[in-house]
Amino acid sequence: MTAKPLDDPFYYLNNFMQVIDWLEHRYADVLADEEQRFITDFKGLPRESRALLVRLIMRKGIHFRAGKLHYPEIGDIAAAASPLLALAWVDQQMPLAVETLFEVLLKAEILQCLGTAIDQPKGKKSDWLPALSEQFPEARTFRQWCPTLDDQLFSLTIMGLCDRLRLMFFGNLFQDWSEFVLADLGIFTYEKVDFCADSRGLRSREDVDACMFLHHCQQLFEAGEALGDVIGQVNGLTLSNPWLQRRREKLLFQIAQHCERIADFASALTLYRQCRYPGARLRLIRVLERCGEFELALALATQAEQAPESAAEQQVLLRMLPRLRRKLGGPPMKRASPRQMLRLDLQLPRTDLALSVEHYVQAHLTQDEAPVHYVENTLINSLFGLLCWPAIFAPLPGAFFHPFQRGPVDLLNEDFHERRADLFQACLAELDDGRYRQTIRERFIEKWGVQSPFVFWGALNEALLEQALDCLPAEHLKHWFNRLLLDIKANRAGMPDLIQFWPQQKTYRMIEVKGPGDRLQDNQLRWLEFCHEHGMPIAVCYVQWAEQAA
Incomplete structure (x- = not known):
């Protein structure tokens, strides 16, 4: 009987090794020295150390309590972590803000470590944070925060590098390592495609860096950073990869839509004018109309009518053109009656x-x-x-x-x-x-x-x-x-x-x-x-x- 992939307790390590082998085979010319060095050093580690690192990489966040890490196939966590600490891939001395400390401590542990600074110990954990943030503005190591707590904190230092490897493998950052497990379990099955030599989304090191930068800009935009700064960074990016250019156009379109929603019509108009993402022209006409620029809107709508980019655009233009002409004092145009259904x-x-x-x-x-x-x-x-x-x-x-x-x-x-x-x-x-x-x-x-x-x-x-x-x-x-x-x-x-x-x-x-x-x-x-x-x-x-x- 054939063994199933998940029967091996190190199945997740095997999956990660598959990614490493794939990248070495297909992206050797794209890997940076740091990434190539990581792959070489990773392969030389004891199996238990490799397994622990992969376990941490696949978990949420970068801070992990040693006392909460229990993996029977790995055994002694401290022994497995030792080579990772020596390589500085895991750090026990990373300074933590009090907000981060709250994420890794239980309520009772916060009282044990910071109880003397808490006025109302019977309150909710979240109620203590504002006052403690003012009292303790400086970052400290886990041991400095919690000298009486019998535990250690492991902090990953290479998550950014691992994200780049994940990006090169998947071509995006919304898929994660769970894809392997879902496939191993048979939950998802994918078509087997013969990959040719050109089957790479990221063709060069510049593509990798640009894709990571676009992702960073997307995060800044979603976090509410100043739109002018985000737009400037996105526009300042030089791209030769059509796939990445489309990603940038989509991000600019999303930012333009946001500007339109918050009535920043000047920014929306600028973005829609320079954006080639499908639908941008129609949004530009709408914003011109909202701004009272009826002549400009009509001129662009008339031009679009001659060569609509899609049936959807054509349908909307048929409603917009009579309205724009009417606003400019033109004769009323009878709209075509919908077909009787x-x-x-x-x-x-x-x-x-x-x-x-x-x-x-x-x-x-x-x-x-x-x-x-x-x-x-x-x-x-x-x-x-x-x-x-x-x-x-x-x-x-x-x-x-x-x-x-x-x-x-x-x-x-x-x-x-x-x-x-x-x-x-x-x-x-x-x-x-x-x-x-x-x-x-x-x-x-x-x-x-x-x-x-x-x-x-x-x-x-x-x-x-x-x-x-x-x-x-x-x-x-x-x-x-x-x-x-x-x-x-x-x-x-x-x-x-x-x-x-x-x-x-x-x-x-x-x-x-x-x-x-x-x-x-x-x-x-x-x-x-x-x-x-x-x-x-x-x-x-x-x-x-x-x-x-x-």
Whole structure:
């Protein structure tokens, strides 16, 4: 019987060693001297010392009470820590502010160490901190703070270095070492992609430093630091990596949105003008309008109308242009009337407040010969993801950096489809000759549970899949899939809530559900219009609760 990864008590050390080996193999030319020295020294440590360091790295924070570290496979913590102290990767003399001390001491221990300075010892621990912060402004070592406490404090000094290694491996700092454990447990399974030589998000040492700097700027922004300083630092960064440039554009867009929210319109206008992130142009027009700059807003909106960056932008412009022209004294423009939708009006008794309105409609409409499924965005996306799996997970340069990716890094980039046009064309060609049914069935079994940016495994089952393949025409699937590829970010949401199948007739109907007071959102309106344009059966169901109507 094959041993499971977690059967080895040092599984976490094995995982960390996998990262080290990966970085040495793929990032040797990018590693700084300090990082290369760390890897060499780490490999030379006793196994127990390596294991202790990895345990600390994977825990939250950088300060750890020795008395609270209990790992049977490591044994004597003091002995394991000794080589780490000698390398200065762990420090027992790090000065601590009283605020940090509060994070590592229990209430009784604070009283034991600082009781004479506390006026009301029966108060809450948090109540003591303001007064103690004034009394003890200077930092001290743990032993100086707690001379009577029979314990030691280990403080990690290399967390910044380990964060850089984590960044190089994952290509981001929001994934952490738990990814290995989740994969080992089988909670997450990832597609195995053949990594080519160019499969690196960070191509140079400059990229690593720039990515860390952008992360630092993001933290400063989220912490409420002076916006001018943060913006200056972000703009002062020189980047040659398109992936990092997009990250910077996204951060500038977020800062601009914040400026807009706090009515700092001057800063918002400056940022939106220089920002190339999708949606920045539309926000710029909105802010110009809010500032009364109607002529500038109209000129930019008219220009955008000639070449809208997306269907979402085009939809909003159709509402904005008549309003801007009217504000400048132009003749009123009749707005195009929305297409008449097939409408269902239901009055239903509400017996369980915990159930959503969609579930009530599903239960009301479903029949043995015409089952109704609550699918929303899950079904069409999943069918697309299963059919186009080879194109989505193609090992293109710059798409996959490590073994724990749910999808390609460039998924939402404007050139995502263009870079894989031939691959997607080959996948969609199966819709023309009927091969798609067998391909989707086989891939449903073969890839079950593997992470994907499109496939919602929890919403799929064999019965739903078979009904969909029997009742959804290939022509309609092709229209949906092509629309997804036009703008993945915008078009993979907004799909109708319910789908009803008539397996005997091999037909279907999609149903968008609206409860009392709810209205259709922009992305839903776009999907409804698209379905009408291509002759797809769709209805909007408006629900009133029976007790409200009485």
